[in-house]
Amino acid sequence: MLTYIYLIAITAEAMTGALAAGRRNMDIFGVSVIAFLTALGGGTVRDIVLGHFPIAWTQHPEYLYLTLGAGVFTVFVSRYMHRLRNVFLVLDALGLVAFTLIGSNVALGMGYQLPVVVVAGMITGIAGGVLRDVLCNRVPVVFRQELYASVSLVVALLYLGLHHLGVGENLNMLASFVVGLGIRLGAVYRGWNLPTFSYQRSLH
Numbered sequence: 382m383l384t385y386i387y388l389i390a391i392t393a394e395a396m397t398g399a400l401a402a403g404r405r406n407m408d409i410f411g412v413s414v415i416a417f418l419t420a421l422g423g424g425t426v427r428d429i430v431l432g433h434f435p436i437a438w439t440q441h442p443e444y445l446y447l448t449l450g451a452g453v454f455t456v457f458v459s460r461y462m463h464r465l466r467n468v469f470l471v472l473d474a475l476g477l478v479a480f481t482l483i484g485s486n487v488a489l490g491m492g493y494q495l496p497v498v499v500v501a502g503m504i505t506g507i508a509g510g511v512l513r514d515v516l517c518n519r520v521p522v523v524f525r526q527e528l529y530a531s532v533s534l535v536v537a538l539l540y541l542g543l544h545h546l547g548v549g550e551n552l553n554m555l556a557s558f559v560v561g562l563g564i565r566l567g568a569v570y571r572g573w574n575l576p577t578f579s580y581q582r583s584l585h
Contacts, residue, residue, distance in 0.1 A: 383479060383554055388447065390476030394509060395420040395448040397469060399455035400462060401517045409456065415513055416452025417445070422509035427484050427501050431491060470569050478561035481506035481533045482554055485540050495541055502537035503530060528568035531575060536561035 398419030402412040421438050428436045438444045455462070462469075484505025488498040507523045507530050514521040523530040536557050543553040567573050 383482065383558075386475055386479045386558075387483060389472060390479045391420040391444060391448055392451045393469060393472030394476050395451035396455045396462075397473060398509075398513050399452040400459065401513050401519070402452075403456070403459055405517050409453065412456060413449050413452050415516060416455070417448050418516070419509045419513040420448040420451075421445075422512045423480055423505040423507065424484070424509075426508045427487065427505045430504065431488060431493070431497075431501055433487060433491060471566065474562055474565040474569065477506050477529065477533060477565060478536055478558050480509075481536045481561065482540055482557060485537045489541070489544065498541060499534065499537040502540070503533045506530075506533035506536075525577075528564065528573050528575065532561055532565045532568065535564060 395416040398416040399412045401419070402415040405411075407415065421444060424437050428434065481502040485498050485502035487505075488501035493501065510529075511521045511523060539560055540553060540557040543556060544550075548556070564573075
């Protein structure tokens with residue numbers, strides 16, 4: 382199940398990356414690069430940090446074809462994308478949770494301790510979006526009010542907690558996925574957010 386969700390997630394993330402590139406008037410090469418980094422950047426950063434080689438997408442070139450194809454496809458159907466905003470929000474939420482679970486699972490399988498597993502899950506979940514926003518000259522969504530990175534953190538901790546309690550892998554994945562998706566969609570549609578820090582130094 383997670384594999385299918387992963388394929389949907391990288392496709393959706395590639396398309397959101399392409400749209401972000403289009404808002405910055407990038408050419409087709411720029412669109413392709415941003416689409417690739419958004420979809421596969423988190424897993425790439427995770428693998429480099431953990432020393433998990435070969436990097437996942439190098440062993441599955443179909444992921445590369447899928448993300449680049451999704452990015453180019455978006456260029457041609459972009460005029461219709463505004464109608465699919467809600468669909469993309471849901472797909473992005475699916476991607477965040479799925480990437481977090483995959484990253485946590487990889488680190489856990491490599492024998493890393495709890496803090497590293499959590500960080501690995503979060504890197505996989507949010508790093509692609511950070512790369513996209515930085516390269517498109519935007520403040521990354523993970524650093525703003527809306528619950529995003531914190532959802533990744535909750536998912537990773539829940540996954541580890543259930544694993545420690547001996548819950549079966551499939552049930553663990555399902556429970557963590559449902560909880561994470563519920564929180565993320567609640568943040569999107571109900572405006573759940575974290576408090577912000579606003580510091581404005583007086584010039585007087």
